[in-house]
Amino acid sequence: MAERILMKGNEAIAEAAIRAGCRHYFGYPITPQTEIAAYMAKKMPKIGGVFLQAESEIASINMVYGASAAGMRVMTSSSSPGISLKTEGLSYIAGSDVPALVVNVQRGGPGLGGIQPSQSDYFQATKGGGHGDYRMIVLAPASVQEMASLTIKGFDLADKYCMTSMILADGTIGQMMEPIVFEDEEPKTYEKPWALTGTECKRPHNIINSLYLKPEELEKKNFDRYEKYKLIEENEPMWEEYMMEDADICVVAFGIASRVAKNAVVTARSEGIKVGLIRPITLWPFPVAPISAAADKVKAFISVELNMGQMVEDIKLASQCKKPVMLCNRTGGMIPSPDQVLESIRKVEKGDN
Amino acid sequence: MENKRLTLFAGHYGSGKTNIAVNYAIKLASEGKKVCIADLDIVNPYFRTKDSEDELKANGIDLISPQYANTNVDLPALPAESYRLVQDRSVYGIMDIGGDDRGAYALGRFVDAIKAENNYSMAFVSNCYRPLTSTVDGAIEIMREIESACGLNFTCIVNNSNLGKITTPETVTDSFPYIEELCKKTGLPLWMHTAVKEVADKLTGVPVMAMTLQKKYFDIPDFPEV
Missing domain, CATH: 3.40.50.920 (Rossmann fold)
Structure with missing residues (x-):
């Protein structure tokens, strides 16, 4: 039976991710989102998952890129200055059309800024942040319950459209505690025929890559990607x-x-x-x-x-x-x-x- | 249970340690005791004892907290004056320890002095509605991690089981079997239950400390009921 528990917003994200079938978390600590990593560190080893504190934000986002290329449900989390460090990886992930869930529990900026809550990464999240023509699906929770439900939704949208979903939260929702309920739902699964899972000499190699030396090819990739974005703009707005x-x-x-x-x-x-x-x-x-x-x-x-x-x-x-x-x-x-x-x-x- | 000279509150993240430490300090002060409270939480800079600075001062309670607490340069460092709490045996000292084993490491440096004096209680603050301590075994795992991080063993249990703003007296009484099992499995006595005043007033026949929750840096209203 679904029971009420008292959770911090950050913990709700971590628990929801696990329930959504995420078994790979790569991150680097930063206030005010450290409880996500702390929760993952405690839980992942017990359920056969991977928690890895990388040497930097840049390393962690590239681990996400790699694990996603291998077909895994994978996530990372950080707060504003850490997300800036991850943006190179976000651009590569977008250019390779692989899914990922990225959490930004925002704090004041620019620069090192402060540790208190903020929403000042709106431009960075919605307009790109990294280089190149790309978009991310950006979800904005307003309660601890939504931290959980939008995390699950974020994984599904990421898998459905093969792109990054970002949870754009802030230090307040990350830190505040509210009673929430988890429904007993099986995570949705998506076919990933493009994933690097080993050919067993039975199929051609899959290649995950964001490098296109022929401009015509790169242009076509971008045109195709924006067709996908158009579909998302038509079908996925939530309010x-x-x-x-x-x-x-x-x-x-x-x-x-x-x-x-x-x-x-x-x-x-x-x-x-x-x-x-x-x-x-x-x-x-x-x-x-x-x-x-x-x-x-x-x-x-x-x-x-x-x-x-x-x-x-x-x-x-x-x-x-x-x-x-x-x-x-x-x-x-x-x-x-x-x-x-x-x-x-x-x-x-x-x-x- | 008699009041020991030193009282330490430790437990899982978000179990309610700071609120309990502050309310207990005020309770002792109201009984005419000389009280000093130290914020040893260098893990979570969002909620801390210093949030209640004015109230503590008004009650004549001495507060020791990290020098830059509640600023943007909040550093994970403890002030030298923290030692006053263990060295000055004329005061009742209360220590608010950071969450989990990570928070408890900071206590390690005081442990030799605390053991030498041997007049302390260390309370495990428990909330059975928190996900990682929702089973008794989960709580015991966190207890053992804290004990091995700081080098001091718990002496009693405080039941702070609550569901935030929707806590009712039943929320607390529903936790009694869990707490009983936790006490039985660890061999530790229950010191008291704790709850906000409105809830505590309705709990009869059990030892309860009624609390006023400290004001937070932010106090976000609920969504209004539609």
Whole structure:
């Protein structure tokens, strides 16, 4: 029977990964995500899995690349500065079309920044980060329960589309403890005919590679990959809408910011302000449809973020700049309060944007 | 159980050590005792004793914590004044140890002095709703790892079984068979149960310490019920 347990967000990711059939974890410690590695170190040896603390982030992402090429469900995790180190590998993984799950429990930046929560790797996650034409599926959990469910979803999407899924969390959800439930579900499995599993002299060699010396070939690879991305943009956007039916103002917030924002929306409604919330769950593909629909109804958007407003331009693109997009934010490890968001909502309601 | 001069709280990550240490310190101080609390957690810089600095000060409790605690240069180093706790035998000393064996390594340097004085309890803080300690054997494994990391053996058990904000009195009473088995298998006595005040007030007939949870660096609201 499924029972409630009390977990940290980071532990929920690790447990969910194991339940999703991941038996290979490669990482390097960094606050505030170290509990993922600690949990894996304890559990993997007991279930015949591999936990390996590599000599660096760069080594660990390349171990992910290798294990994935061999057909394994594999993951790594880090926090902002560590993800920057991994981006070379992320680009190679994208160029080789192999699946991977990468977790970023964000902390303040740029540079070494701080250890407190942040959402300032939005650009890095949704716009590439590494070199070349590529995308990653980016999932933004807003609770410990979602840390678990989106980890499982992330593995499935990665296998389905042969690409990286990134869990873009932050130090708050990584560290906070909430009661959660795991459903007893068998992990989904995907055929991987491209994997390096040994030919037994019965089939031609599989080759996993991101190097194409003929430009025509490389161009075709990129065109094909973007056909796949188009499919994902059509089929995979996920979002939650709250009180949007009659809303005049639309708050847009993801991850931990959406919890703060939702509370502000409830208070504003009690003051008679018609405000709703759209919470993107996938940041790429960005949920264009609900934002575009809202743009025809509301008078303004308010983006609530733990960064300098990196999601604002995606809201502007999705709404085709039909309505103004205000920003309500804190950065550097600070978190907006429900009162700060409420104040932004009141301002827009009064019309002094 | 009588109050020993030194009380050490250790256990699994997230078992509730810091909250228990802080509340126990305040309880001793309210009984008129001279109390000093030391934050020996150099593993997790997100939640720590220093978060309760103002409250501890208001209760006349002496706090020893890493010099840069709660800043961006939080270093895994203990201040020299930590020794005061083991050397000054005129105070009641409370040590908040980091989680698991990794957190317990920091205690090692004080162990000779603690053993020499031989007036201490070391409590294993237990929560049966945490995944790695959800079985008694899982808890015992973590206990043994902590003991071998720090070189000191546990003397008692504190039952802090809870499910965070949704904890009810039944959540606590449901853990009694588990705790009984843990005590039986380890041969250690149960010192007390711990729970937030609203829950503790409804638990009768068992030794309970009612707690006020310390304020965190962040306090994220739940999603409102829709």
